[in-house]
Amino acid sequence: MVGAGKEGRKDETAELARRRGFIWQAFEIYGGAAGFYDYGPLGALLKRRVEGKWRDFYRREGFYEIETTTIAPRDIFESSGHLESFTDPTVMCKSCKSVSRVDENVNVDVKCPECGGELEASGELNLMFQTRIGVTKGEGDEQAAKKSEGYLRPETAQGIFINFQRLLKFNRDKLPLGIIQIGKAYRNEISPRQSLIRLREFTLAEVELFVDPAEKNNHPRFEEVKDRKLRIVPSDGEAEEKSVEEAVSRGIIANEYLGYHIARVDEFLESIGLPRAKLHFRQHRQDEMAHYATDCWDAEFLSDRYGWMEIVGVADRGDYDLSAHASSLNVDMRVHTESGKVVPHVIEPSFGIDRIIYALLESAFYEEQVGKEKRKVLQFKSEIAPIQAAVFPLLNRDELKSKAREVFQKLRDASFFVEYDNSGSIGKRYRRQDEIGTPYCITIDYETLEDDTVTVRKRDTMKQVRVPIAEIKEVLV
Ligand SMILES: [Zn+2]
The missing domain is CATH 3.40.50.800 (Anticodon-binding domain)
Known part of the structure; x- marks a missing residue:
């Protein structure tokens, strides 16, 4: 196998994906728009196959799938904390006024990426797309305007949390209760410059598993995964290889349920053909954790083009979401368990399907010399080949x-x-x-x-x- 070298390889993958109908810039004939991509015929087939494998994987865990709306009224995101906390810090250029998201490369100490001008801090920007639900009567009626305010969901999870009481009844009032959902989510990213990595409209495949907090260290099938070796990067340490059992017993991974699902995520990613040598699990530092998480691990893929990038997040959301909705609605979200009446905790593996597709395309591609010709190959596993x-x-x-x-x-x-x-x-x-x-x-x-x-x-x-x-x-x- 002859590698084409880093630079050659990255351009070849993107070029091939475009030319052969996997992924296209959306609105291309109108000049395109950053952060939006369309799947062509082969890309759509590949995506469906990955989603199919994913559904089948969690079917074996006994989880049910639901499908909730992609637009929701303001109240939901006020309770969930997204209105207040789902924000990115920004900087603005003093000369060209362009706004950029603050990250490891962009901050007030560097020059404007557009024009080289001076940058200044310009506050936090909410990443949700706002819309209107129905028509508001009467200009200037603030109450009515607020009532009709809606948002495109930034994650599929809230649709599951707000249906919790019905889902629990469906499950005959028993925990654990696992629900999955695949669907579009939206984030109005401030500066999306990286093809499928930072999209404004994207597909999430999410698992919300409701568990009795007293049972979090007692997963009934932990035996099946305990010896699986994972490459982990704890928030306060170096990358190391550890069995799931060791990582949990030493308290590096917070509990058995979280450890079990990190192992299953690893298994799934391997089953669709991502090379394990290019995967690890990195623990979030306290300051980068989402507002709802108590412990969070990202499955990261080592991209030739982008370096380590998150493709799955596995979070222990604690009782954050159910308690938040319960307190703003003044309803009881507690469940009767052997340990008494408790608000369930949520373990959430959340898969970024588009990023997984990108990782598959990049890692499957290679070129080799066959006689006088160069043979280009996408080495997909046969179960996911379009x-x-x-x-x-x-x-x-x-x-x-x-x-x-x-x-x-x-x-x-x-x-x-x-x-x-x-x-x-x-x-x-x-x-x-x-x-x-x-x-x-x-x-x-x-x-x-x-x-x-x-x-x-x-x-x-x-x-x-x-x-x-x-x-x-x-x-x-
Ligand atoms: Zn500028």
Whole structure:
């Protein structure tokens, strides 16, 4: 395998993703807008497959999925603390007036990234998109205006918290109660300059697990994960490799439930094909923790282009959210448990699906020299590859084409996503499929017409095997 070097590689990935229909700048023909991207046909397929794997993963934990609205009235975010605390510090340029978000590279000590002018602190900016729900009658009626104020959700979690009482009843008043949700969320990022990493509209896949606080160190399936080795970076220490059990028993990870779910997140990321050597879990420092969290670990992916970047956050939200809604509504969110009446705590693994897609594209891509040609490959695991197989007639002859069409249709009818291609040389057709990550190419030749066998060529090894048509399906899964 020949790596193309850091610079070459990063441009190649982005260029390929655009050219082959994975990801496009949104509103491109109108000049685009920072922080918005569209998924093309192959990108959408890849995303659905990752989401499908994710649903299946948490189905095995016994969690139910719900779907709540993406717009909510002001009250919800007033109670949840987002109106007050979901903000970023900003600086403004004294000459060109452009506003930037303060981060490790931008602060009042550096020059304006746009024009080189002097920067000054310009306060905290809320990141939620505001909207109006319905029509407000009468200008200047502040009460009415406030009532119609709505926001696009910055996380899917609140939709779950505010339905807690109904969900608990659905679960026959029992804890633990695990609920999942996949959907769009919105953050009006101040300076989104990094493609899929900082988006204004993005997809979150979130788990909210309600547990009895007295049971947090007693996860019934902890045995299954306890020996899993994790690369962890504690907030006050160096990166180290530790088993989940050791990290929990030494109090580095706050409790068994949190440890269990960090291990499961690690397992999921490995199952979709992210290389473990490029993953670690970093604990938040007290000063970077979200307003609702008591302990938080980010699964970070080491990107060639962006360095370590967060792809999943696993937080212990304590009883913050339920207590916040309970006190502003004056309702009781407590649950009867063996330890008495308690407000459940929430363990929350929150997956940034778009960032995971970016990490998959970047880590799956490689180039190698094959003879005189450069072969570009997206080495996706077959379960997440957008196209599962391609079917080719060896030559452009009617008898081969009709047999190839027949095999193609048979696979489609069996729920596979397959492509048919009879244009150009067979080598060219292989290269095309390698580039979009298709794991198998099936070729129909004259032997097929005699004995109903085909050649199946594997993307990674380029090796070909002869397979009876009746057994193709077993090879593909
Ligand atoms: Zn400026």
